[in-house]
Amino acid sequence: MKAIVFSEQGSAEVLQYTDIPKPTLDTNEVLVKVEACAVNYLDIHARRNRPEIEAKLRRGDTPHILGSDIAGTIAEIGGAVRGLAVGDRVVLAPCIPCDICSDCYRGAENLCDTQELIGFQINGGYAEYVKAPSQNAIQMPAALSFVNAAAMPIAYLTAWHMLMTRAQLRPEDDILILGVGGGVGSAGLQIAKLTGARVFATASSDEKLKRARQMGANVTINYKDTDFSEVVLDVTNGRGVDVVLEHVGAATWDQSIASLAKNGRLVSCGVTTGNIGTINIRKMYQKQLTVMGSALGTVRELRTLIDLAGQGKLEPIIDRILPLHRAGEAHLLLENRQNFGKICLCPNL
Ligand SMILES: [Zn+2]
Structure with a gap:
């Protein structure tokens, strides 16, 4: 599949558009064909100097794929996944909590000490496909576009x-x-x-x-x-x-x-x-x-927000939509604060 990757941190030039293998699924995971992935300022910190990314690159899990705000269609499902099917339109909750600590247990998974962020500790959505636990996939209302859905989760x-x-x-x-x-x-x-x-x-x-x-x-x-x-x-x-x-x-x-x-x-x-x-x-x-x-939020809150967007009560501001291979340009626009609203990358543009 096509993806934007980097193997060392630095300026926007480290981002490379290349071919890499599609992710392989665990039984509880879904493979999502990315239709839109929004760019966050966190992506720029990750690309420049965030120590979590440096550690990941040093471990040899190279290259890294950014992208935490993702919407797309389910392309494959693991054997244990229930309630989702190939072809479903979904938006991904960006955080993967441990699901077993006391914070997760009482529904405050945004306080979980070992949570991982898609596109940060693990590979994200600057790609044609991304995998995620099935609990992270929220079905989208028909009225909500992929671009608007992708613009929502983190912000x-x-x-x-x-x-x-x-x-x-x-x-x-x-x-x-x-x-x-x-x-x-x-x-x-x-x-x-x-x-x-x-x-x-x-x-x-x-x-x-x-x-x-x-x-x-x-x-x-x-x-x-x-x-x-x-x-x-x-x-x-x-x-x-x-x-x-x-x-x-x-x-x-x-x-x-x-x-x-x-x-x-x-x-x-x-x-x-x-x-x-x-x-x-x-x-x-x-x-x-x-x-x-306050730090991010819960999957339950994201479901509420996606419902409100489907009803037209919330409408993300989209600055522009760019093809995936122009991710570097998207970063420069954000770094120079030339945008008003979200910049979304689309692999199929
Ligand atoms: Zn936890």
Whole structure:
């Protein structure tokens, strides 16, 4: 089969379009013919320098295949697989949990210490075929396209778990979403609008903020021009917002905390600008703030999201669709932040 592979980490030039053998199945696995695979920023970290990938390459399991967000049709099934058939249209849940630890047992498989991510610890969807455990294959509603389905798992699952499961966003809440032009930010905006909450959104360009307003953002703030917490406090008459969706880290931490209302909840899933932030403990307890972390989400949550997309209530933003062999170009677009929405690779284009 055709695949984009790499045997050593580095710039986008390490990605090679080549022929490799199709994966062979265990009895509980399915082989999926990839129709669309979305590109995530994590793919770029993996290609450049993530130690998990370096370790995998060093073990000699070369070459590596990226790609965690995958939709396609089932081409083969293992002998023990039930409830799925060849030809089924499926989207793959990106994480493979151990299924036996206490976290997995109580349905919090996104806390599993030994979970593996498709396209990260194991080979992914930058290929004509990918294999996965049958539990990871979620059947798609007829109304959902492969490209839209592939654009969803990591970004929407992350945003949904943050807003709905962790921060428990309510219709009467005001929410501030940082970096609304990114995958998690734009997914968070759509999910927040579904709940009815009022959305404040930040981005680095007026063009991205215009798109955010078209998607329903109520108040937009260009963070390059201004301290966004001052705008938030100004618009809310000094009250602040009930929820902040944080994924930027050190650079925005102080402003994010300052934007919170009494009883405010800050939920964080990322630290692109640094790991360390401080907090004024007195202000925290007096305002009864909650700071919480969030990491990806569960298969059950992904099923909900796929249903909502099938009903047309969520619609991923697609920047462009490229043939698989142009994966390097997709990485450069993402690295240079030239996209608004997802870039999807299609092997059959
Ligand atoms: Zn586990």
